[in-house]
Amino acid sequence: MMASGSPDILIVEDEPAILTSLEFILQHAGWKTHSVTDGEAAIKSVQAGQPKIVVLDLMLPRRNGFEVLKVIRRQPATKELPVLILTAKGQQQDKQTARELGASDFITKPYANTDVVEAVANLIGQPPKAVPAP
Amino acid sequence: MISGTLVFGTSIAYVILLFILAYISDKNARLGKGKLLRSPLVFTLALSVYCTSWTFYGAVGSAARNGLEFFAIYLGPTLVFIGWWFGLRKLIRIGHKQRITSIADFVSSRFGKSERLAILITIMAVVGITPYIALQLKAISTSLRVILTDSPNAALPQTGDEVGLAFGVAAAMALFSVMFGTRNINANEQHHGVVAAIAFEAIIKFIALIAVGLFVVFGLGGGFEATYARAEDVGVALDASSNFGPRWITITILSAAAIICLPRQFQITVVENANENHLRTASWAFPLYLFGISIFTMPIAIMGLSLLPAGADPDMFVLTLPLAYDQQALALFAFIGGFSSATSMIIIASIALSIMISNHIVVPLALRSPKLFGLKQGQGMTRLLLTSRRVSISAVLFLGFIYFWLTSGSGALAPIGLISFAGVAQFLPAILAALYWRDATVSGALAGLLVGFIFWAYTSFLPSFGTASPFITDLLLYGPWQMEFLRPQVLFGLENMDPLVHSVFWSLLANSLALIVVSFLTQNNTVGQLQAAQFVDVFKQTENSQYSFTRSSAPLNDLLNMTQRVLGTEHAGRLFATYSNSDRIEQNKDASPHFIANLEKELAGSIGAASAHVLLGQVVSGDTVTLEEVMQMADETQQILEYSQRLEQTATELQSTTRQLQAANNQLRQLDQQKDEFLSQVSHEVRTPMTAIRSFSEILLTNKDLDSQQKQSFINTIHEESMRLTSLLDEILDLNALERGEQLWTNEPIDPNKAIARSIQVCTPITEQHQVEVRLGEHIRHVQVEANFDRICQVFINLISNAAKYNNAAKPFVEITSEITKMSDKPDQLTIRFTDNGPGISSAHSNTIFDKFWRGARNPDTAQSGSGLGLAISREILSQMNGSLELDVPKGGKAGMGACFAVRLPVHM
Structure with a gap:
């Protein structure tokens, strides 16, 4: 909610360059973002900030993406929260696990910026302000 | 003078006692009780059936007439039991294995189970033992007359009464032996009861003789010394020169042979033996018994000669000495002792001979013509066996009586016994060949035995009838048909020789020669060869x-x-x-x-x-x-064995190959999995910088209105990530080459301190960026290591930059130290430690840090990141320098506080 200053999107990513790029494209699409770089921080932020969506990397320090996803799905308050998984691990096995754990969508790195924006818009039911040209 | 009633009453009571003893023993043996019965002690005592009335009465006579000669009779057995116990053990082992029933059975079984041989030995044994039985009859009847008439002149020519008495004794003994020896229904079992009775008799005769000896030496002679002092007066020679000669040696040999070859000794030693280990005890206890029973022989002889009137029969001194001094109880005891000696010999000898007669003569006849022996279909031979044994026992005793009757003129006991000894000694060559000479043949054994028997009969047995027949007297003097070189006691002109030595010499010589020569000329049949192996190699089976x-x-x-x-x-x-x-x-x-x-x-x-x-x-x-067929069978068996061994070997080889394949397969699968993991990791590592590059280039492409500062920053990121990608690919290729073991450089002596200085310098931008102090601690100054300068710098740079990158301490530092470790079996080592005060590495990760793509928690403040291959590469580099890279405990510090990496390199000598 804008009033309380809560972000639209929680970005969880430990690679600084990728984090910078994600922040840029999502903010550019008109959403507010909040970023954390490890699993622990992600769990805290989900509970505290009540984002509309979590963009979640899998390879994370402290607690990995799957663990974070599990915690989110276990909590009643965040049970329905959309979670978009972004990962450099392109294996089928990981997709399967993500789906089973209740991931809303799954995008493999390296991604096209437009794919990420579209996926987020779909999941939160809110079109981007300016759709970047391909 | 002791009353006849008392003597007969005591004798009968004694016999009844023996019966009771035998009965109880048999009963206990059947019930499996009576451990004593199967003890080495009873075995040893039973062996003393060797000591007959010849020992009891005749040895004294022999001592009185021939000095120490009697001692040879005990020396032979002693030598055998002490010096040849292993041979006796072999006899016993074979006896048990082959279920041997007698000495005839033993020899015939060895030589192809020959019937003819068994019959020959049986006949030889009966003839050879007859004088010996006669000796016992003579001893008992004479001792009876002495104790009844109290006459020291017992050696005077016998009357007809003496013959009648001997016949009575023979008949009583026959009855006695039949009752003892053939009570058992099963003819083939061991005679536990009889053996127990014999052992008891051994004790009685021993004590009786010792009692007389003690009385004579200490009661009459005033001690051993005083007794022996009379020796010269009475004409007994105790010095060596008059005692030890060819005759003495011959008697020793004869008695040694007798302890093996006498049918009754074989019966006790082999057939009745319960356990071959009893021989251990017997090998010392039996000689001891012999020594004990002979210790008073000479003193009694001396005292008899000294105290009794001239002409007294020395053979009866044991009785006449106590009688002369009114020791009637002792005399009666001595009589019972003598009676014991005689009966034990007669019982065992007649049992042994009767087994031989019925097994080797009666049974073969009965098998050929069953009707003659009244055998019916389905009816066992047990009855026939028992009957034939009873008849045989009676016959043996009757023969003994006949011999006694015919030779009643020839006085002393000992010479009669020696004739028997010489007779059974003829078995010795065959027995020794049976035990030790595989190529001895049945024909050889037959020839040897027959020739030996004929020589013995002609030179020893026949002359013993000398006084009974004028024909034999003539023969002895002039030879057959006046051919003097064939005179029995001077055969082939061998004059001036003791008749006994003469006889033993010729008979054993001819016997052995015949055995050897004929064995070389003939061959064993199949059964003979197989049995030979069973006997000679009994311990190998x-x-x-x-x-x-x-x-x-x-x-x-x-x-x-x-x-x-x-x-x-x-x-x-x-x-x-x-x-x-x-x-x-x-x-x-x-x-x-x-x-x-x-x-x-x-x-x-x-x-x-x-x-x-x-x-x-x-x-x-x-x-x-046939033998050929046996050999063929053995060959086939051998081939089958070899074939199965080969099969087994092949199977083993197959198994081992399978195991190797399995191991290789497992390894391959592991490698494949590692490869998959590696690919997945590489893909992840490549995707990360690729993501940034792609994302920022898209941003740059789509957002033309970016301010120049932002644009510059994004382009910088793209460049950095491209560099990172390049170095990642370089490192992957490098590690791959290292792991494949490619020789990428040659090691040479370098100065490690220079490499450290160079590395610190290269790392300056990073360490300055992280404000990490690099300290050079205590280190070895003048040293050279075997390494490659550039490559070792690569390792050091990796370690220093790691220490800088992950160090989040307030005052971060990394300290470099070095020391030398002495090695015993290889060059000394230089250990260089890189210690930092960062977060350290938990023990859980101490092994995984060297894995590819492992990374510690990055300092969030920095964008610096490695490929995750640095430590893996460093480790590979060091292993190619014959060194190592390990996570170490910092010197003087404790685990968990900061990280400490130890680089070890061989010092250049």
Whole structure:
């Protein structure tokens, strides 16, 4: 909610360059973002900030993406929260696990910026302000 | 003068006592009780059946006449038991294995189970032992007369009464032996009761003789010294020169042979033996017994000669000395002792001879013409065996009596015994050949025994009748048909020789020569060869290594019928039940060769090996195989063995190959999995910078309105990530080359301190960026290591930058130290440590940090990141320098506080 200053999107990513790029494209699409770089921080932020969506990397320090996803799905308050998984691990096995754990969508790195924006818009039911040209 | 009633009453009471003892012993043995019965002690005492009335009475006579000669009679057995116990053990082992029933059975079994040999030995034994039996009869009847008439002049020519008395004694002894020796229903069992009685008699005669000895030496002679002092006065020579000569040696040899060859000794030593280990005890205890029983012989002889009137019979000194001094109780005891000596010999000898006669003469005859012996179908031979044994015992004693009657003029006891000794000594060459000479043949044994027997009979046995027949007296003086070189006691002109030495010399020489020569000229048949091996190599065989090289087969039914004929229905049924594991015998089923071999052994235990062999031959078809066939069978067996060994070997090889393949397969699978993981990790590592590059280039492409500062920053990121990608690919290729073991450089002596300085310099941008202080701590100054300068710098740079990158301490530092470690088996090592005060590495990760793509928690403040291959590469580099890279505990610090990496390198000597 804008009033309380809560972000639209929680970005969880430990690679600084990728984090910078994600922040840029999502903010550019008109959403507010909040970023954390490890699993622990992600769990805290989900509970505290009540984002509309979590963009979640899998390879994370402290607690990995799957663990974070599990915690989110276990909590009643965040049970329905959309979670978009972004990962450099392109294996089928990981997709399967993500789906089973209740991931809303799954995008493999390296991604096209437009794919990420579209996926987020779909999941939160809110079109981007300016759709970047391909 | 002791009353006849008392003497006979005591004798009869003594006999009854023996009966009771035998009865109880038999009963205990049947019940499995009576441990004492099967003890080495009883075995040893039973062996002393060797000491007959010849020992009891005759040794004293011998001592009185011939000085120390009597001692040789004890020396021979002593030498055998102490010096040849292993030979006796071999005899016993064979006896047990082959179920030997007598000495005739032993020799015949060894030489192809020859019937002729068994018969010859039986006849020889009967003839040879007859004088010995006569000796006992003479001793008992003479001692009876002495104790009844109290006359010291017992040696005076006998009257007809003496012959009558001897006949009475013989008849009583026959009855006695029959009652003792043939009470058992099963003819082939051991005679526990008899053995117990014999052992008891051994004690009685021992004590009796010692009692007389003590009385004579200490009661009459005033001690040993005083007794021996009279020796010269009475004409007994105690010095060596007059005692030890050819005759003494001959008697020693004869007595040594006798302890092995006498049928009664063989009976006790081998047939009645319960356990071959008893020999251990007997080998010292029996000589001790002999020593004890001979210790008073000479003193009694001396005192008898000294105190009794001239002409007193020295053979009766043991009795006449106590009688002369009115020691009637002692005299009676001595009489019982003498009686014991005689009866024990007669009982065992007659049992042994009767077994031989019935097994080797009666049974073969009965098998050939059953009707003659009243044998009916299905009726066992047990009754026939017992009857024939009883008749044999009586016959043996009757023969003894005849001999006594015919030779009654020839006085002393000892010479009669020696004739017997010389007779049975003829068995010795055959027995020794049986035990040790595999190539000795049945013809050789027959020839040796026959020739020896003839020589003995002509030179020793025949002359003993000298006084009874004028024809023999003539023969002795002039030779047959006046041919002087054939005179029995001066054969082939061998003059001036003691008759005994002369006889033993010729008979044993001829015997041995015949055995050896004929054995070389002839060959054993198959059975003979197999038996030879069974005997000579008895200790090499395992418990049940029994040949069944009979190709033979026979219907079980026929075998059962035959066995019933010999052993009776009950015993036979038991045997067949044991062997076939079934109560019902199928009519036409054939018995296995193994079963037949076992049956033969069982029968041999009852009727002797030769008879059993003949008996089976009647039923079993196919006979025995020829030697060639046996060899062929053995060859085939050998081939099968070899073939199966080869198969086994192949199987083993296959198994080992399979194991190797499995291991290789597992390894491959592991490698494949590692490769998959590696690819997945590489892909992840590549995707990360690729993501940034792609994302920022898209941003730059789509957002033309970016301010220049932002644009510059994004382009910088793209560049950095491209560099990172390049170095990642370089490192992957590098690691791959290292892991493949490619020789990328050559090691050479370098100065490690220079490399450290260079690395610190290269790392300056990073360390300054992280404000990490690099300290050079205590280190070895002048040293060279075997390494490559650039590559070792790569390792050091990796370690320093890691220490800087991950260090989040307030005042971060990294310290570099070095020291030398002495090595015993290889060059000394230089250890260089890189210690930091960062977060350290938890023990859980101490092994995984060297894995590819492992990374510690990055300092969030920095964008610096490695490929995760640095430590893996460093480790590979060091291993190619014969060094190592390990996570170490910092010196003086504690684990968990900061990280400490130790680089070890071989020092250049």
